[in-house]
Amino acid sequence: AAKNEGRGRARTFNRSMLIMLEQREMLRRSLRVALQEQQFFIEYQPMAESGSIVGFEALLRWQHPFAGIIPPSMFIPMAEADGLMGEIGEWVLEQACRQAVTWPAHFTVAVNLSPAEFLRKGLTDRVAQILDSAGLPPEHLELEITESVLLERTTNNLDTLHTLEVLGVRISLDDFGTRYSSLAYLKNFPFDTIKIDRYFIKDVETDVKSQAIVRSIIALAHGLGMRVTAEGVENAHQAAWLRKRGCDRLQGNLLSTPMSAESIHDFLLISSLATR
Numbered sequence: 195a196a197k198n199e200g201r202g203r204a205r206t207f208n209r210s211m212l213i214m215l216e217q218r219e220m221l222r223r224s225l226r227v228a229l230q231e232q233q234f235f236i237e238y239q240p241m242a243e244s245g246s247i248v249g250f251e252a253l254l255r256w257q258h259p260f261a262g263i264i265p266p267s268m269f270i271p272m273a274e275a276d277g278l279m280g281e282i283g284e285w286v287l288e289q290a291c292r293q294a295v296t297w298p299a300h301f302t303v304a305v306n307l308s309p310a311e312f313l314r315k316g317l318t319d320r321v322a323q324i325l326d327s328a329g330l331p332p333e334h335l336e337l338e339i340t341e342s343v344l345l346e347r348t349t350n351n352l353d354t355l356h357t358l359e360v361l362g363v364r365i366s367l368d369d370f371g372t373r374y375s376s377l378a379y380l381k382n383f384p385f386d387t388i389k390i391d392r393y394f395i396k397d398v399e400t401d402v403k404s405q406a407i408v409r410s411i412i413a414l415a416h417g418l419g420m421r422v423t424a425e426g427v428e429n430a431h432q433a434a435w436l437r438k439r440g441c442d443r444l445q446g447n448l449l450s451t452p453m454s455a456e457s458i459h460d461f462l463l464i465s466s467l468a469t470r
């Protein structure tokens with residue numbers, strides 16, 4: 195019986211694996227045409243400082259013709275593996291910069307860069323060109339990179355970061371604390387902001403360990419002259435706790451879930467009335 199069971203299980207497992215693989219293959223194939231077919235769009239999530247909105251993070255979405263909206267965590271790794279992320283990332287950067295010039299003048303737009311995008315040859319020239327043609331001042335663009343980008347501590351990485359710094363672009367260290375956090379990065383790279391990963395924020399109002407970690411990250415960042423943003427702030431208790439400990443910026447569903455470019459104007463109008 196055990197043998198039969200084992201065999202049966204193996205068969206079911208293989209079939210669902212096969213279906214998954216076929217779906218992934220289908221997605222990968224349709225990803226190749228998604229850019230030309232204009233299936234990508236960007237949502238923007240606000241960030242607040244001292245109770246006021248100061249900018250938005252651009253978050254990429256893929257409206258697949260029949261599979262629905264595919265989240266970036268699913269298709270970006272595929273796009274990276276297939277060498278498509280450079281082109282897609284440039285599109286995001288162009289769109290985001292063009293949007294940002296329509297916002298209040300002091301607002302920033304944050305754009306995520308995957309490792310492949312960051313390591314791409316000519317990145318800094320492209321960034322400069324895109325800013326120039328959009329007419330966005332460099333200090334209003336914030337590029338978010340994760341620690342995985344810095345894993346290879348090559349001189350190239352450092353050069354790219356320094357060139358971006360000289361250009362005037364802001365650089366954030368995204369998802370801080372969950373992966374290969376090395377304090378050496380913080381000493382050697384010119385970050386403007388550290389974004390504390392949602393993992394530590396989700397229970398920060400109750401969990402003493404998260405509190406200890408978040409307090410330390412805030413102290414560390416401020417000691418290095420960097421700003422701190424908390425990601426994934428979902429309730430007023432978390433927000434109050436973070437503000438009291440000197441966290442500079444808050445981002446998360448408490449303020450708003452990511453929204454379309456078209457809804458930003460109304461959102462700003464409503465939030466300015468609410469804080470008046």
Ligand code: C2E
Pocket residue numbers: 239252253254265266267270283286305306307308311338368369425426427428445446447448452
């Ligand atoms: P991220 O840069 O850390 O972005 C924050 C993610 O957390 C977003 O997920 C956002 O929708 C989600 N989020 C924000 N507030 C809350 C909250 O209060 N609660 C919860 N549960 N989630 C919240 P999303 O949009 O699915 O993006 C996932 C990741 O995909 C991003 O993480 C980023 O690493 C990557 N990504 C998104 N857009 C781009 C892009 O244009 N280029 C690149 N290279 N990566 C991107």
Ligand code: MG
Pocket residue numbers: 251306338368
């Ligand atoms: Mg980000």
Ligand code: MG
Pocket residue numbers: 368369389425
């Ligand atoms: Mg993040």
Ligand code: MG
Pocket residue numbers: 369391392425
């Ligand atoms: Mg995160």
